[in-house]
Amino acid sequence: MSHATTSTDLARDDDKSAEAGIETTPDRRGFVRTTILGQKQALIGLIIVLVFVLIAIFAPLLAPYSPTEKTGGIYEAPSSAHWLGTDDGGVDMLSLMIYGSRVSLEVGFAAAIVAMVIGGSVGVVSGFFGGGVDVLLMRITDIFLVIPDIPLVIVVAAIFGRNLLNIILIIGIIYWTSTARLIRAQVKSVRERVYVKRARSIGAGNNRLVFKHVLPQVAPLLIANTVLMIALAVFLETYIAFLGLGDPSTISWGKLIENSFLGNAVLNNAWWAVVPPGLAVTVVILACTMVGQSMEDALNPRLKVGHLAVRRFRMRPLHGKLESE
Amino acid sequence: MSEPVLRVEDLHVWFDLSGGRELHAVQGVTFELRPGERMGLVGESGCGKTTTILAIMGLLPGSASVAGKVFFDGVNILEKGEETVSPHRWSDISMVFQGAMNAFNPVKTVGSQIAEPMELHGTATGKAARAQVRELLELVGISGSRADRYPHEFSGGMRQRAAIALSLACEPKVLLADEPTTALDVMVQAQILELLVRLTRDLGLSMILVTHDLPVVAQVCDRAAVMYAGEIAEMGEMATIYHDARHPYTRMLFSATPDLLGAEDVKSIPGAPPRLDRELVGCPFAPRCDSTFAPCTVTHPRRLEVDPGHEAICHLNDRVVVEETA
Amino acid sequence: MQRSDYIIKRTLFAVLTVFVAVTLNFLLFRALPGNAVSGLKCRACTIQFKKAVAHDMGLDKSKWEQYVIYLKNLAHGDMGYTAITHKPVRGELWDPIKNTLAMITLGTVFSIIFGVFTGVISAWRRGTWLDKGSVWTALAFYSVPTQWLGLMIVYFVADRVGLPHGGIQSPDFGILGNPGTYEFLVDRTKHMILPALTLGLVLYGDYTLIVRSAMLETLGEDYVLTARAKGMSNWEIVWKHGFRNAMLPVVTLIALSLGFIIGGAITIEYVFDYPGIGLAIVDAIDKRDYAFLQGAFLVLTLSVIFCNFVADLLYFKLDPRVTT
Numbered sequence: 001m002s003h004a005t006t007s008t009d010l011a012r013d014d015d016k017s018a019e020a021g022i023e024t025t026p027d028r029r030g031f032v033r034t035t036i037l038g039q040k041q042a043l044i045g046l047i048i049v050l051v052f053v054l055i056a057i058f059a060p061l062l063a064p065y066s067p068t069e070k071t072g073g074i075y076e077a078p079s080s081a082h083w084l085g086t087d088d089g090g091v092d093m094l095s096l097m098i099y100g101s102r103v104s105l106e107v108g109f110a111a112a113i114v115a116m117v118i119g120g121s122v123g124v125v126s127g128f129f130g131g132g133v134d135v136l137l138m139r140i141t142d143i144f145l146v147i148p149d150i151p152l153v154i155v156v157a158a159i160f161g162r163n164l165l166n167i168i169l170i171i172g173i174i175y176w177t178s179t180a181r182l183i184r185a186q187v188k189s190v191r192e193r194v195y196v197k198r199a200r201s202i203g204a205g206n207n208r209l210v211f212k213h214v215l216p217q218v219a220p221l222l223i224a225n226t227v228l229m230i231a232l233a234v235f236l237e238t239y240i241a242f243l244g245l246g247d248p249s250t251i252s253w254g255k256l257i258e259n260s261f262l263g264n265a266v267l268n269n270a271w272w273a274v275v276p277p278g279l280a281v282t283v284v285i286l287a288c289t290m291v292g293q294s295m296e297d298a299l300n301p302r303l304k305v306g307h308l309a310v311r312r313f314r315m316r317p318l319h320g321k322l323e324s325e
Numbered sequence: 326m327s328e329p330v331l332r333v334e335d336l337h338v339w340f341d342l343s344g345g346r347e348l349h350a351v352q353g354v355t356f357e358l359r360p361g362e363r364m365g366l367v368g369e370s371g372c373g374k375t376t377t378i379l380a381i382m383g384l385l386p387g388s389a390s391v392a393g394k395v396f397f398d399g400v401n402i403l404e405k406g407e408e409t410v411s412p413h414r415w416s417d418i419s420m421v422f423q424g425a426m427n428a429f430n431p432v433k434t435v436g437s438q439i440a441e442p443m444e445l446h447g448t449a450t451g452k453a454a455r456a457q458v459r460e461l462l463e464l465v466g467i468s469g470s471r472a473d474r475y476p477h478e479f480s481g482g483m484r485q486r487a488a489i490a491l492s493l494a495c496e497p498k499v500l501l502a503d504e505p506t507t508a509l510d511v512m513v514q515a516q517i518l519e520l521l522v523r524l525t526r527d528l529g530l531s532m533i534l535v536t537h538d539l540p541v542v543a544q545v546c547d548r549a550a551v552m553y554a555g556e557i558a559e560m561g562e563m564a565t566i567y568h569d570a571r572h573p574y575t576r577m578l579f580s581a582t583p584d585l586l587g588a589e590d591v592k593s594i595p596g597a598p599p600r601l602d603r604e605l606v607g608c609p610f611a612p613r614c615d616s617t618f619a620p621c622t623v624t625h626p627r628r629l630e631v632d633p634g635h636e637a638i639c640h641l642n643d644r645v646v647v648e649e650t651a
Numbered sequence: 652m653q654r655s656d657y658i659i660k661r662t663l664f665a666v667l668t669v670f671v672a673v674t675l676n677f678l679l680f681r682a683l684p685g686n687a688v689s690g691l692k693c694r695a696c697t698i699q700f701k702k703a704v705a706h707d708m709g710l711d712k713s714k715w716e717q718y719v720i721y722l723k724n725l726a727h728g729d730m731g732y733t734a735i736t737h738k739p740v741r742g743e744l745w746d747p748i749k750n751t752l753a754m755i756t757l758g759t760v761f762s763i764i765f766g767v768f769t770g771v772i773s774a775w776r777r778g779t780w781l782d783k784g785s786v787w788t789a790l791a792f793y794s795v796p797t798q799w800l801g802l803m804i805v806y807f808v809a810d811r812v813g814l815p816h817g818g819i820q821s822p823d824f825g826i827l828g829n830p831g832t833y834e835f836l837v838d839r840t841k842h843m844i845l846p847a848l849t850l851g852l853v854l855y856g857d858y859t860l861i862v863r864s865a866m867l868e869t870l871g872e873d874y875v876l877t878a879r880a881k882g883m884s885n886w887e888i889v890w891k892h893g894f895r896n897a898m899l900p901v902v903t904l905i906a907l908s909l910g911f912i913i914g915g916a917i918t919i920e921y922v923f924d925y926p927g928i929g930l931a932i933v934d935a936i937d938k939r940d941y942a943f944l945q946g947a948f949l950v951l952t953l954s955v956i957f958c959n960f961v962a963d964l965l966y967f968k969l970d971p972r973v974t975t
Contacts, residue, residue, distance in 0.1 A: 415881045
């Protein structure tokens, strides 16, 4: 999963759209209803994510065994006793998967929030105040965009992090840039709106303007971006864990993939140790992407009529279709 | 009288809507265009004028279905839809689009885009094409050396001229101009219109000028057809329909524009056009008309020739109906 | 604003970024107390050894002094010595980089060709099953963790197609006398295919989606309708107008995904035991060889900055509207 994806991420477009004053005024109350519930795929994605969140929360109730005790043979195939078999330490895979969801999702959500807070603040400040502050912040953002992200994460994790908090912070701190750019463009276009100018003429102070008018306009896009960020964070966690840089005392899906690698699951033909964690990660990322992307699409409607279609206009005979006059 | 270069006969266009419904955008449009004639197609937005000319060139999207005939030089070019209409594109009938500013691809030079249809239709290639491009640009009042520039380097008015040059690239007989002066300022507008008149005269072109702007039509066209709700409400010589409007819509349109040759904004008629996704009973203009009487809400008026070359669809012209009601 | 201003601006920016990267590199590896050498893990790494290395690396001087020395050394192309084997870092980087370059080029080319192809077709046949299927497939590959895909390929595919599980040279290579260049290339390629395929699959999803989206937007433009009015066929329009315009964001996209490509290379080489720069980095991390890491990371970052710069210039050439 490359983080360069979101259609709004292409740095060059941001300034243009801000200048064009892209109209995105989602009715706040109707927002959830129209974007998420109105779109089938977003709804499915949301349900999937919720299911996993529930699994994570209720892990102790759902897991059949303890995730740290040896309850079976080494690399036992799936059976009625162990639905997903056991790993190379004889621990039940299903329980490992269920408990693993906790850390994976935790890192995902927490890192995304960190990125959102930093990126959102930078974006709001930059977009709202403009001028020298804007230029400076955007230069910094641009520089960070160019420096390769994943190697940086890996290297920083190698130096600093064998614990969960550090990892969350690392991901959040390195990924605030795309959020910042996005929010800045949005804030700029909102700023151009008439009612903000009017409020200023009445004498409202800057802060009031920011909180009352700009934030609510910007919030939906921020949320959409955060959801996509969650997907990215979960993805990165697997990378970090895979390279042995994760928190050794925790179980996460990333760690499970690493275990299967180190424990030579492939050689032992133990597909049940390899397939489930990766599959779970894929499904969660896919679900988050579906939700986030739908939200972004709803807020940035750009789909015009396609002038080029394989299907051309049709001719039909006059009689039988005419309304008699 | 010479043979019409273009004859549209009972043209209908439907657009598919969600839920299996249809929008009947053009409802039985019939008119002729003679060589060298400039005809205006006037109406409010949504009345079907743009759809009509798109249909003539077969440029409607896949969600459209078309019925009727379009005769170019006596041959029905809509006979088999796309197959029969595409050979005539640009070489016989060409178009200047609404918002022609965006008719050009921003990453290619203007010159190359004007040469494109020439090379496509085999009228000229390479050096010859480039020379012709320069000629065309000079014809519309742009220096030939600008052929190697990109669209964004042209001003709005110049881009419009370039779009006109483009439309002439393959020496067509008919030019369809869709709102060629909207979004231009008044001075530039006048220049463009003057250009169009001059070109049609010098090159013997016929032109259909689509617009919602009455002063434009008055300035440029010999004849005009006023469209409403997908139909032609009234059609005839400019002077005739101005002085002797036989459809209330036409009359109200003109009186809403006090100074046809002036610069005042056109005032609109209160109310809104009817929805075309459902069947209409009676005359479509009845709800907004100031001269309705009994049959207006019951029967659809017949198309009548009130004088040679002057027709209107309104019960008021229909002696039979008027007598019956009296 | 002049077009030439753009080039100047971009060059300055690139230089600035290089400077920031270099400094960041320094800060990460040197400026932290006790980090560079204290964590070293190797059999010969006694306290005296570590002290000697620390002295060698100049770690006992002040931070500012270290920084200046660091910059001076870099200007001479000196990236220090690996802490463990004490070989010059620069020399150690060359072979692994060659291997990685070959592998990621293969993978990236595959993903670009495949991604652009499916993206264009998808946009053209928008709304059909072909389009929907291809979008969902792309999304799926986009969401898959790279290392896991690698493992899956090794598990399910490698044996079936007779390709090696990893490494870069077959154990029986050269057993039967001197192998020629051809055999050498064949053997190398056999070992590169699966890692490259893994990278390609993970990348192509992203590219398909972007190309499709760019294509769709292009196809909705007015000039496409004009082209149709001129009498051009669908295919001609796609090729002459749609393609060129839609490729603009693709250039940017490729530049932006370089970070991901390198990250992917790191995990893929780990899975496939492929001796590229990625594997070298993993080893260095494991052994806490920070000198090596510093050099490797710097080289990678500078390459990416350079590639971005090239992409900027390319975009500049392709889009005549660019002035800032």
